[in-house]
Amino acid sequence: MIGAGKVGTTMGKYFVTHGEEVSGFYSRTVNSAKEAAKFCNTKYFSELDSLIEVSDTLFITVTDGAIKEVWDCIAAKDVKGKSVCHFSGSLSSDIFSNAEQAGVSVCSLHPIYAFSNKFTAYQNLTEAIFTVEGDEQAVADIYRMFEKLPNRLVLIHTEAKTRYHAAVSMASNHVIGLLSMAVKMLEEAGIESTAAYEMLTPLVKNNVEAALKYGCEQALTGPIERNDLGTVRHHLEVLSEEQKAVYDAIGTELVRISEKKHTERNYRQMKELLRKESE
Incomplete structure (x- = not known):
């Protein structure tokens, strides 16, 4: 060694x-x-x-x-x-x-x-x-x-090493960053940090466990998956520019997953809403 x-x-x-x-x-x-x-x-x-x-x-x-x-x-x-x-x-x-x-x-x-x-x-x-x-x-x-x-x-494959590492970094470090942003937003809503973590613990654990066990498509829930334009629009209205950029980027991926999960649904307006807010 x-x-x-x-x-x-x-x-x-x-x-x-x-x-x-x-x-x-x-x-x-x-x-x-x-x-x-x-x-x-x-x-x-x-x-x-x-x-x-x-x-x-x-x-x-x-x-x-x-x-x-x-x-x-x-x-x-x-x-x-x-x-x-x-x-x-x-x-x-x-x-x-x-x-x-x-x-x-x-x-x-x-x-x-x-x-x-x-x-x-x-x-x-x-x-x-x-x-x-x-x-x-x-x-x-x-x-x-x-x-x-x-x-x-x-x-x-040797040539895929950097892409591989970017993927595991996103699944590890970037998830921490996303969680930190969520805690900060809860604090901005008047909830103390300790309580924020306690509130998020069962939600995050259950989502991660479900995603890893059944796959992201089956684990996905929430307003984007439901194609709830009104709720997503309200979310975007109250976010800072930094928070909105993160919401839009991840939201776009959630739309992609949702389309695979619900082939019968039309997510065109959801895509347009996210694209408009990111411009």
Whole structure:
């Protein structure tokens, strides 16, 4: 493991817990490598060359901005026959330039999971799905490694990596932003923050659970799905420009879902209303 932060420490502990052999940790900060190694009951290395020598697979678990720098350092060493893998969600294995000349097989592995605490995150990682893309050999090595793990692996195309990451970011981070805006609007309506969250909890939980279980079409309810022009018009009248822009953008997607769910309904006026307000 090259990097001893949240991802490196979590994955190292997770691998060890499920019977994988982790040769050790290397980090620019020796104390971080020592801490991670102790937590994972393995070794730390003060020299990168020493870690490379005893490892068949090198996992780069540094920040996205540092991956290329670490790779350039690795590629200049004797790494022929090894596999190299990073954990970035937004970057693909294409970042490993000249991999063929270095004699290594490369891939990227990404858990659809939020690493909150490097000493506890591994405990709930069993439910996470991982995506992998890259060279055939490196991907095969990852699949063999995951035979000991309970997680599902999904193979994705290298050229689709950025679109994939944008999608999972929207499903995670953007949902938080939307929820934050809803809480702010409730506060503007005179409801305290604590009460706002309490009010939204069962609504949000039930909607998300229904969408994930039955699909978005079946879970969708509300004025846009009902084709209730009057209610949507009233909503738009009281929103700020920022709120209206978000409402319009997501509303357009809701119309698309509604049209699939109710093929007999005509949503033309709803589309025109949203389009007019967004102009």
